[in-house]
Amino acid sequence: MPLSTDVSPLNVVCVGSGIAFLYAVLVGLWRWCTYEARTAETYLRLAALAAAPLLPLCMFVFTSHKSLEGCKWHLLLAALLLGWDAYVLHRIWRNFVVGPRFQSVDLHGKVAIVTGANTGIGRETSRFLAEMGAKVILACRSKDRAEEAIRAILWESGSKIKPSQLEFWPLDVSSLQSVGDFAAAFQEKAGHKGLDILINNAGVMLNERRLTSEGLEATLATNHFGHFLLTLLLFPELEKVSDGRVVNVSSSLHKVPRAFNFDDPLYESSAYSLFGAYGQSKLANVLFTFELQRRLEVLQSNEANKVGRKGERGGGDLAVRRVVTANAVHPGNVQTEVARNMPWYLYWGQRICSPILWCFSKNPAQGAYTSVHVATSPALRGIGGKFFVNCDVTGDVSAVARDPSVAGRLWAMSEEACGLTAATGDATVGSSSVNSGPRKKRKTNAPAGTMSNGDEARHTTPKTSLRNVRTGANGSKGTSPGVRRSARLRVGGRAERKIGSK
Numbered sequence: 224m225p226l227s228t229d230v231s232p233l234n235v236v237c238v239g240s241g242i243a244f245l246y247a248v249l250v251g252l253w254r255w256c257t258y259e260a261r262t263a264e265t266y267l268r269l270a271a272l273a274a275a276p277l278l279p280l281c282m283f284v285f286t287s288h289k290s291l292e293g294c295k296w297h298l299l300l301a302a303l304l305l306g307w308d309a310y311v312l313h314r315i316w317r318n319f320v321v322g323p324r325f326q327s328v329d330l331h332g333k334v335a336i337v338t339g340a341n342t343g344i345g346r347e348t349s350r351f352l353a354e355m356g357a358k359v360i361l362a363c364r365s366k367d368r369a370e371e372a373i374r375a376i377l378w379e380s381g382s383k384i385k386p387s388q389l390e391f392w393p394l395d396v397s398s399l400q401s402v403g404d405f406a407a408a409f410q411e412k413a414g415h416k417g418l419d420i421l422i423n424n425a426g427v428m429l430n431e432r433r434l435t436s437e438g439l440e441a442t443l444a445t446n447h448f449g450h451f452l453l454t455l456l457l458f459p460e461l462e463k464v465s466d467g468r469v470v471n472v473s474s475s476l477h478k479v480p481r482a483f484n485f486d487d488p489l490y491e492s493s494a495y496s497l498f499g500a501y502g503q504s505k506l507a508n509v510l511f512t513f514e515l516q517r518r519l520e521v522l523q524s525n526e527a528n529k530v531g532r533k534g535e536r537g538g539g540d541l542a543v544r545r546v547v548t549a550n551a552v553h554p555g556n557v558q559t560e561v562a563r564n565m566p567w568y569l570y571w572g573q574r575i576c577s578p579i580l581w582c583f584s585k586n587p588a589q590g591a592y593t594s595v596h597v598a599t600s601p602a603l604r605g606i607g608g609k610f611f612v613n614c615d616v617t618g619d620v621s622a623v624a625r626d627p628s629v630a631g632r633l634w635a636m637s638e639e640a641c642g643l644t645a646a647t648g649d650a651t652v653g654s655s656s657v658n659s660g661p662r663k664k665r666k667t668n669a670p671a672g673t674m675s676n677g678d679e680a681r682h683t684t685p686k687t688s689l690r691n692v693r694t695g696a697n698g699s700k701g702t703s704p705g706v707r708r709s710a711r712l713r714v715g716g717r718a719e720r721k722i723g724s725k
């Protein structure tokens with residue numbers, strides 16, 4: 224039977240419009256499946272773009288098509304419609320897959336730390352920051368991989384980056400000891416200069432339940448506890464600069480868990496699942512960000528009032544005073560090595576479908592846009608406690624992630640896991656609050672400048688089983704000597720916090 228090869232302009236336009244429509248539908252479905260920006264506004268905008276190629280197609284079919292058949296206007300109109308389809312396709316890809324790029328700013332003189340910077344989003348984030356002039360510390364667990372990344376970045380960026388702008392510093396973020404050593408080394412070396420940008424980027428997706436040598440569940444230890452401790456230990460350095468920024472790289476998958484699993488954080492009795500544990504750790508990133516920002520606001524407004532009372536210039540003026548902010552980001556669906564620890568069928572499924580997935584995902588450089596935007600945009604000075612997707616604030620955060628009582632409980636649990644204790648008996652910040660049971664709301668004696676949310680009554684006793692944290696899977700006791708050595712975290716005013724005090 225002879226095959227029909229009718230490639231009339233009408234057929235070509237139909238195929239073009241069909242592809243644009245189908246792409247819009249698939250992008251919508253993909254976003255839904257990956258929990259990305261599930262807002263009515265997103266889907267309305269997507270629906271409008273999906274309809275855009277259909278309207279002129281209908282006009283072409285029902286009005287001019289028959290009368291123009293065979294003449295050159297017919298071809299011209301078909302070409303215009305194809306161009307329109309291509310434009311719509313590009314708009315969908317640009318707006319709903321890649322998102323906008325950050326604006327370049329001058330970062331000369333600034334210091335940034337990026338964890339997990341030897342590959343993927345972290346590597347590209349480091350490259351962009353260095354290209355804008357910052358000195359970037361690549362905090363990685365493998366010297367070889369980090370040095371290879373530095374060589375590659377220098378080669379790709381040509382003369383835009385000086386070799387002295389990129390430094391490898393060893394950090395295994397899943398080890399509290401390593402985090403303590405890193406922070407202590409930074410404080411010693413950086414001295415008075417301070418830290419402008421901290422990007423808590425390193426992350427893992429683990430197929431099986433694992434415990435770290437300190438007895439923490441490895442996904443939560445890497446993705447949350449290590450970064451929690453790192454941020455608190457480096458807080459005095461962030462305070463030294465005029466605009467210190469903490470960026471926590473979370474994920475839209477923070478919406479997977481309906482609640483935070485305080486009862487069994489080590490998965491001793493509950494079943495471990497890759498997406499469950501990962502979602503939990505990414506939920507912890509958002510909760511930590513919001514709670515940190517709440518505490519920073521109390522701290523900073525107390526300090527501004529104090530300075531204002533003394534009549535010093537710029538007491539409450541945001542443009543003049545020093546400020547530290549914390550935000551969380553979802554980088555998008557990015558083709559990186561993050562899937563390396565997935566079960567083989569998911570890993571190979573992803574590899575095989577990779578050419579198709581490229582239509583719905585970002586490359587690592589595009590995945591770094593939002594982290595870089597949040598870390599550098601002058602418009603975001605003083606703005607914290609937000610969740611960013613595609614360089615824009617989104618309210619598409621799960622209800623549990625927005626719950627301050629859950630955030631407070633996680634904070635207490637994280638302090639306990641990291642061995643943070645109060646040096647001055649300040650009940651609102653130290654681990655002394657962790658085991659003190661539910662309390663009625665009371666006036667705290669927290670001094671001005673304490674990193675307290677001032678409403679401790681919301682926090683209830685965590686029912687966590689952190690047994691392995693205390694004893695350590697390897698039998699080591701409590702928090703590591705490195706953390707103990709790093710000693711004190713000054714959080715403003717008279718309040719001081721000891722790390723793992725003996």
Ligand SMILES: NC(=O)c1ccc[n+]([C@@H]2O[C@H](COP(=O)([O-])OP(=O)(O)OC[C@H]3O[C@@H](n4cnc5c(N)ncnc54)[C@H](OP(=O)(O)O)[C@@H]3O)[C@@H](O)[C@H]2O)c1
Pocket residue numbers: 338339340341342343344345362363364365368394395396397398423424425426427445472473474475553554555556557558559560561562
């Ligand atoms: N890719 C996505 O679609 C996506 C989506 C949402 C959120 N995210 C988040 O984005 C962040 C970056 O992920 P990615 O996609 O760029 O993944 P990636 O390519 O696998 O990079 C992860 C980085 O984290 C480092 N890392 C892992 N465990 C570490 C540890 N214990 N100590 C120090 N560094 C450690 C890795 O170092 P090694 O090479 O030594 O292992 C690597 O440099 C993660 O937090 C991830 O959860 C990614």
